[in-house]
Amino acid sequence: MPFVTRDTDGRLIAIAEFPLDDSAEELAADDPEIVAFVERTCDLAIEGAGEAPFINADLAFIRVVEDLIEVLMRKGVLALTDLPGPAQEKLMSRRALRHWLAGVAGIVDDGGEGKII
Structure with a gap:
């Protein structure tokens, strides 16, 4: 289970594999606060990048390339x-x-939309 850190208002500000400090608490991976935090963080990263249409297209294409490489490796065409x-x-x-x-x-x-659900 992931560990979370909160700010003074109790809002989740970090998620980590291990406790980052003494105040870190452990939450279930599917806890609504964790899901909301990950969605918010991903949305901010994409919005902050500027050219969202290009970023979204690049993210989708990167996944296609990854999948292609995986298929080629599974078939023994590429190591x-x-x-x-x-x-x-x-x-x-x-x-x-x-x-x-x-x-x-x-x-x-993994449906190709690059979203966290």
Whole structure:
């Protein structure tokens, strides 16, 4: 279960895999406060990037490329080691992040919209 940190008004301001301080509390991964925090954080990140239509298109396309690489690796056409080191690291980081999000919150929408539900 994730640990959360709150501000002085009791609003959730951070989610972590381990307690960040003595005041951190543990919440269920599907707690409505965690879901709302993740949705709010993702929305702010996309809005703050400026060109939202391009960002959204890029995010959707990145997922297509990831899926294509996964299919090629599963079929034995491509091995992870065929890719340059930095590309391997990025793929593994994204795979770990997606796994973490799915495991911690169980709220990742793999439907291609890039939204947290």
